[in-house]
Amino acid sequence: MHLVNVEGRDKLKKILEKADLESSEFINVSLEMKQKWYPNDAMLMDVVPLVPSASIILVYTKYGIGKEYESAYFRHLQRPECMFLLNEYISHAMLYDKDVFFVCSSGEVEYEYLRMMKEFIEMEFGIKTISTKAYLKGKDCKLTQDADTIISILKQRKTLLINKLKELGIDPTMVLLKVLSEQTRKKLPKKLKNRLEEVDAYEE
Numbered sequence: 001m002h003l004v005n006v007e008g009r010d011k012l013k014k015i016l017e018k019a020d021l022e023s024s025e026f027i028n029v030s031l032e033m034k035q036k037w038y039p040n041d042a043m044l045m046d047v048v049p050l051v052p053s054a055s056i057i058l059v060y061t062k063y064g065i066g067k068e069y070e071s072a073y074f075r076h077l078q079r080p081e082c083m084f085l086l087n088e089y090i091s092h093a094m095l096y097d098k099d100v101f102f103v104c105s106s107g108e109v110e111y112e113y114l115r116m117m118k119e120f121i122e123m124e125f126g127i128k129t130i131s132t133k134a135y136l137k138g139k140d141c142k143l144t145q146d147a148d149t150i151i152s153i154l155k156q157r158k159t160l161l162i163n164k165l166k167e168l169g170i171d172p173t174m175v176l177l178k179v180l181s182e183q184t185r186k187k188l189p190k191k192l193k194n195r196l197e198e199v200d201a202y203e204e
Contacts, residue, residue: 002093003090003102004131004132006102006132007109008109015136023098024098025043025044025092025100026042026043026101027045029102030051030103031048032107033104035182044181046180046181050077050082051113052072073117074120083124083161085175086121088176090154091151094151095151095154126143126145
C-alpha cells in the first residue's frame, strides 16, 4: 500500500516503469496531465474537484504560498465531495492494498497543492504520503495510528459523507463515476455507462 505524489510527466514515466497496474490507481489532480500519457489498462481518474479552484488561485496570486492560500485550499478539501473522494481512494489503499498515485503536471508544481494535500491527508487520515523518489527506492508510507483504527475511521467517515452528500442532493455513486477517465469508463458495466451518459446529457 502506497500513497504517492507524482509531479510531472517525467516522474510519471518512472512510476509507470515500476508500478503494478493491476494494483494501482492514478488520480489526475490536474488540468494538464493527458490521458494518452497513461497505458490503456491503467485505472485512471481525472479528479478536477481536488484541483484548487480559480478563487483559490487568486488567493495564491495575491499572497503567494502562505497561511491564507493554504487555509483556502484546506477549506476546499473539507467540502463533502472532496472529502468523499479522498476517503474513497485512501480506503482503496488501506483495504485492498492499492498503490494510489496523485499526479499533477510540472507546470502545476508551483502551486504546491499536492504538498498541501499531503499535509491534509496526514492530518485527516493519519497516513503520510510519500514522494516519487521515496517510492522508487522502495519506501513505504508511515501511519500515525494503527491500521485497524484508520480503517475503522474511514468506514465511519464514508457513511457520514454519503449521508451528507444525499442531504445536499448529490448522488455519491455519480461523484465517483464522473471523475473516471474516458478509457476507464469503457470498462464499466453497461448499466453504469448508461446512467453516466444520462447525467452528462442532463448537465450539458
